[in-house]
Amino acid sequence: MLVMKFGGSSVADRTQLEKVFEIVKGLVDKKPVVISSAHKGMTDKLISAAKSAVKGDFSMPDVIDYQSEISASLGCPPDLLSNLFTEISDLLRGISLVKELSPRSLDYIASFGERMAVRSIADFFTRKGLKCQAFDVWDLGFITDSKFGDARPLPGFEKQVQKAFQEKVPADVIPIVTGFIGQNENGEITTVGRNGSDLTATLLGSALGAEEVEIWTDTDGVMSADPSVVPDAKNIPSMTFDEAAELAYFGSRVLHPSTLEPAMNAEIPVRVLNTNHPSHPGTVIGRQSMDGLNRVTSIAYKEGQTVFTLTTTRMLRRAGFLAQVFEVLGRYAVVVDMISTSEISVSFTTQSREALEKALPELKQYGECDMEHGKTMLVVVGNKLAKRRGQGSEILGALAQAGARVEMISFGMGSINFSMVVDDSAVDKAVPVLHKELFS
The missing domain is CATH 3.40.1160.10 (Acetylglutamate kinase-like)
Structure with missing residues (x-):
C-alpha cells in the first residue's frame, strides 16, 4: 500500500x-x-x-x-x-x-x-x-x-x-x-x-x-535552500528523519513540522515529489541517509523572532535559577526556539511575542530584561555537522562576507544544526552567500 x-x-x-x-x-x-x-x-x-x-x-x-x-x-x-x-x-x-x-x-x-x-x-x-x-x-x-x-x-x-x-x-x-x-x-x-x-x-x-x-x-523534493531566495538551490536526494525534522521546524517550506514523527516511529520512508515534474525522484527521507556522508544538507530560516535577554549577577553559581525563569515561561506558554547562556545572562528566541510580553512583569523580578524584535533564526542543518572540521568558520565567514551581523549562536555537542540570529533584513543577503559557500 x-x-x-x-x-x-x-x-x-x-x-x-x-x-x-x-x-x-x-x-x-x-x-x-x-x-x-x-x-x-x-x-x-x-x-x-x-x-x-x-x-x-x-x-x-x-x-x-x-x-x-x-x-x-x-x-x-x-x-x-x-x-x-x-x-x-x-x-x-x-x-x-x-x-x-x-x-x-x-x-x-x-x-x-x-x-x-x-x-x-x-x-x-x-x-x-x-x-x-x-x-x-x-x-x-x-x-x-x-x-x-x-x-x-x-x-x-x-x-x-x-x-x-x-x-x-x-x-x-x-x-x-x-x-x-x-x-x-x-x-x-x-x-x-x-x-x-x-x-x-x-x-x-x-x-x-x-x-x-x-x-x-510543487518543488523537486526538499531543496538546499528556499528557492525564492536562492534560485539555484539544489535538490537533496536523501536525508535522515532528524535532518528533515530540523528543517521543517526551522522554516523549511516543504514539510509540516509534525509530519515526520509517525513515519519515524513506524520506520516508513517519506518521499517528497513534484506534481509538475513527476519523473524527478525527489527526496527520500528515512532512518539513515542513502549517502551516509557527513555533509551540510540545507539552509533554513525562521523570521519574525523576538530575542529576549535576562541579565543578572544572581545567576552566578546559583542552582535552580534558570528552572525558576523557565517555570514562568511555561506558565505563559512561551515557546523557546533557541537559547544561549553565560554566567550572568540567558538569551533565547521565540515567536511567542504576545505571551512573552504578558510574562515580562514576572521575569523582571529575576533581573534586567531586554527584548529585540525583527530577528531571524538562520540555521544550517547537516548530518554529523559537528564532525566537519572548520565548518563553523566557513559559516561565519560567509555571513561576514554578506555583511550580516551575527547576534547569537547555538551549536550543541553532536548537533545537526548550527543556529544563528540575524536581523530579518539580512536574510536576502546572507542566505545566497552562505549557500554559495557551502554548496558550490
Missing part, C-alpha cells in the same frame, strides 16, 4: 488535477490511498469569510462560487456539493448572528475545503476511468482529541483505522481522503493545524503499514 498526499497547489484546478490523475493511475498496482488538501486558497477564503461574518458582514460567501467554478470545470454534477454549500451558509449565518468565532467554529468552517475537494476529485477521477470514493477521514477511524486547531488522534486509533479500511473501502476502489481535519468523540470537527494534510498522510501511513508515504508538492 502507498499513501499519497497532494497539496493545495497540486489540486488547484483541472489542469493540475489532470496531472494528479495520471500520477495516481500509474501507481494503481500499489493500492494507493490518496490524501487531499483543499484547492489552493480555499482554506484562506473560508477563514476570511468567517472573520467577516463575525463582524456582521454576511452574504452568500465567495467560497461557494469559487468551489462551484472548480467543480464545474471538472464536469461534476451541479448538486454534488449542495448539502455542503447549505451547511457553509448556515454556519456563517450563525456566526454573524452571535458575533462569535470560537476555535471550534473556526475548525468547523476550515474543514469544508478538504470535504468539498475530495468529493469533486473522486467524482472527476471516477468518470475518467479510476474507480474512486471520497471519504471524510473520521469515517475511517481518525478520531481525535478536542484540542481545536492542533488536534491529534486518540491513542489506539491505528486499530480503528485498520478496521474501518477493511470494512468501508472496497478492494477495487481508490479512497480519496480528507487531510488536515478530524473529529472528536462528540462528533465535533477538529483540525490538526495549518498545512496538516502531511501529518494526516503519515499518521494514516503508519496505521496502515504503508510501504512509503509520498508528499506531492
